[in-house]
Amino acid sequence: MNRAWLTVDLEEWYHLDYLERAACEATGVRVVPQIFDFLDMLDDVGAKATFFCVGEIARENADILREIARRGHAIGCHGWDHVRLNKKDLVQFREETLRAREAVEAASGVRVIGYRGSCFTLERDKLEVLRELGFEYDSSKIRFAQHPLYRNLDLTGYDLVDDLVYRQDGFTEYEIPTLDIGKWSVPISGGGYLRLFPFWALRILLSLYAKKHQNFTIYVHPFELTPMKLPLPKTLDWKARFRCLVGRRRNLAKLKKVIRWLTKRGARFITMEQDRKERGL
Numbered sequence: 001m002n003r004a005w006l007t008v009d010l011e012e013w014y015h016l017d018y019l020e021r022a023a024c025e026a027t028g029v030r031v032v033p034q035i036f037d038f039l040d041m042l043d044d045v046g047a048k049a050t051f052f053c054v055g056e057i058a059r060e061n062a063d064i065l066r067e068i069a070r071r072g073h074a075i076g077c078h079g080w081d082h083v084r085l086n087k088k089d090l091v092q093f094r095e096e097t098l099r100a101r102e103a104v105e106a107a108s109g110v111r112v113i114g115y116r117g118s119c120f121t122l123e124r125d126k127l128e129v130l131r132e133l134g135f136e137y138d139s140s141k142i143r144f145a146q147h148p149l150y151r152n153l154d155l156t157g158y159d160l161v162d163d164l165v166y167r168q169d170g171f172t173e174y175e176i177p178t179l180d181i182g183k184w185s186v187p188i189s190g191g192g193y194l195r196l197f198p199f200w201a202l203r204i205l206l207s208l209y210a211k212k213h214q215n216f217t218i219y220v221h222p223f224e225l226t227p228m229k230l231p232l233p234k235t236l237d238w239k240a241r242f243r244c245l246v247g248r249r250r251n252l253a254k255l256k257k258v259i260r261w262l263t264k265r266g267a268r269f270i271t272m273e274q275d276r277k278e279r280g281l
């Protein structure tokens with residue numbers, strides 16, 4: 001393995017697509033302030049990460065964003081309110097992206113040039129808007145045919161410059177990989193799947209992955225990095241409950257093992273911004 005990009009979608013648990021937001025938000029329970037254990041773990045293993053922050057929570061977490069930047073991680077933008085992008089037209093998208101970038105920059109004190117769309121719903125026309133607004137990289141592309149929400153971002157005209165890395169005129173796209181087994185894409189790079197598989201199983205899947213790939217992208221969320229109890233609504237069905245809660249308790253320790261395992265096999269955990277700088281992308 002060569003490079004690994006550890007990414008965090010810095011959002012609240014009530015931003016999850018399948019939760020009824022207002023009721024969850026009203027409980028007052030917040031997971032983003034619990035991110036310090038994760039930051040300490042990253043320092044411990046010497047890994048740098050790229051954080052994509054939802055604009056509307058930037059101000060209330062300004063001290064956390066500054067601490068993230070102080071520890072040498074990169075900060076990008078994850079939209080304004082985490083509503084799926086296919087529910088917004090281009091005018092709304094442009095307006096909310098500007099608002100979100102401004103909020104994240106004001107809170108963090110750093111210039112924001114990176115973007116990730118909510119629920120991987122970014123499509124080509126909105127990618128063009130990002131470029132017009134001066135963003136320099138994005139990481140919204142995932143190849144995962146079975147998931148009903150995800151879109152496969154069209155990158156026609158982009159050059160593949162390295163495994164998972166695409167470029168066009170100074171703009172870089174970092175793909176989130178899946179592991180192809182037969183006709184199935186196994187999303188080993190993050191979310192519920194990363195929590196679901198025990199480490200021994202992940203090790204097998206990652207070994208298979210490493211045979212075909214040089215680079216890897218991981219994505220995680222604050223609610224997956226803390227065992228803090230979440231007051232899920234009683235009406236939530238068992239499937240959503242399982243999806244939200246599975247594997248949370250041991251996830252931080254498991255992630256540390258994954259980072260160590262990949263590092264031993266040559267992967268360098270650097271930010272996307274550092275990567276672009278190193279290679280002059």
Ligand SMILES: [Zn+2]
Pocket residue numbers: 009011078082117118119
């Ligand atoms: Zn998200």
